[in-house]
Amino acid sequence: MSAQIYIGLMSGTSLDSIDAVAVRFEPSFELIASHSEPIPPAIDNRIRVLFNPGDNEIDQLGNLDLELGELFASAANTLIEHHGLSRDQIIAIGSHGQTIRHRPETHFTLQIGDPNTIAEHTGITTVADFRCRDMAAGGQGAPLVPAFHNGLFRHSQKNRILVNIGGMANLTIIEADPEKPVLGYDTGPGNVLMDSWIQHHQQKNYDADGQWANTGKVIPELLNAMLSLPYFSETPPKSTGREQFNPLWIEQNIRSLASTPEPSDVQATLLELTAITIADAINRHQLDNLQVFLCGGGSHNRQLRARLSTLLQPHYLSDTAELGLDPDWVEAAAFAWLAYRTLNKESGNIPEVTGAKGFRPLGAIYWGS
Incomplete structure (x- = not known):
């Protein structure tokens, strides 16, 4: 059993890359290899065009679906070849795909x-389309990673909250008491607003370490306008995406100001929005003896981490590297785990997280050669 390998493929709302990992789950979890495949600028x-309604969407989607399939396959093949993995030992690939709509x-x-x-293109059985079965059972279809977080990161004495900061930010709440249900939901924007703002003004993909945000000052009126969005006060289950948090939403809120703000001040405000909405969600659970661990690309943003550290005092704050899994590979590993669960006819969702009517096996199986 220890020779059985699963590959996980993940492309998130940030569009920074396709992450690929090879992992084992038996006799215990092991990250064997990892690879990051850039998404070509043209793709x-x-x-990004398909994120918003437009013309000729069906043809655009159909062509892009195939091209992204080839790119995901390339990421898996490169992972296999660069690390000398045996295809005979690879049981399946779990592919999240690229989210285009989430309603x-x-x-x-x-x-x-x-x-x-x-x-x-890989010859390997592939499991995909994980979210739709949960939705068919009345759930949100997201977030799906809490079940994996619970399996890997639970502690018998410490309450833990895992915070994935990708394009969106989501929490997994794992109380030490095994009788307490695992909870999880999207808190709102992670990197998505900061990324889109710096792309527009500086043509950079992201604000490294929050350096640009650190040069600006938070605009209280803009921050309060954004925080008034009903989503932030809604009770879980809940999930969100670019349909809500996008450049148009930023502009709509800026237009409510008396004067045009400095772009750096807007960036500082967007970082503060992300930090406050994450911290408020965590503090709302009022857990003692709490450890908070970050993962995802946003875990590397030093300014964001500093604000979270302040807002979350006195709780312990670190990232999942301390728990044995690099924060960059957690989500890809989660979709390898979901493929593992599917092929073993086991559930992949948590009803208390998504709102589904019950536990369900997730994903469709596409057999390899």
Whole structure:
């Protein structure tokens, strides 16, 4: 059993790359290899076009679905070849795909990156389309990583909250008491607003270490306007995406100001928005003896971490590297785990997290050669 390997593929709302990992789950979890495949700028641009309703969407989506499938397959093949992995030992690939729409209010979600193409180009059984079954059972289809977090990071004496800061930010609440249910939900924006603002003004993909945000000052009126969004006060289960948090939303809130703000001040405000909405969600649970661990790209933003550290005092704050898994690879490992669960006919969701009517096996299986 120890020779059985699963590959996880993840492309998030930040569009920074496709992350690929090879892992084992038996006899215990082990990260064997990892690889990050850049998304070519031309494909990145076409994905961003599809984020918003437009013309000729069906043809655009169909073509991009196949091209992303090839790119996901390339990431898996490169991982295998660069690390000398045996394909005979790889049981399956779990591919999240690229989210194009997430409309939990209408029970609709769409991820592209054709799994038929992945299975064909790698020869390996591929499990994909993880979110739709949960939605069919009345759930939000997200977040799905809390079940993996619970399996890997639970502590018998410490309460723990895992915070994934990708394009969106989501929490997993794991109390030490095994009788308490695991909870999880999207708190709101992670990197998505900061990334889009710096891309517009400085043509950079992200604000490294929050350096640009650190040069600005928080605009209280803008921050308060953004915090008044009803989503932040809604009770879970809840999930969100670019449909809500996007450049248009930023501009709408800026137009409510008496004067045009400095771009750096807006960036500082967006960072503060992310920090406050994460910290408020954590503090709302009023847990003692709490450890908070970050993962995802936002865990590297030093300014964001500093604000979270202040807002979360006296709670302990670190990242998942301390728990044995690099924060960059947690989500990809989670989708390898979901594929593992699916092929073993086990559930992948947590009803208390997503709101589904019960536990469900997730994903469709596309057999390899």
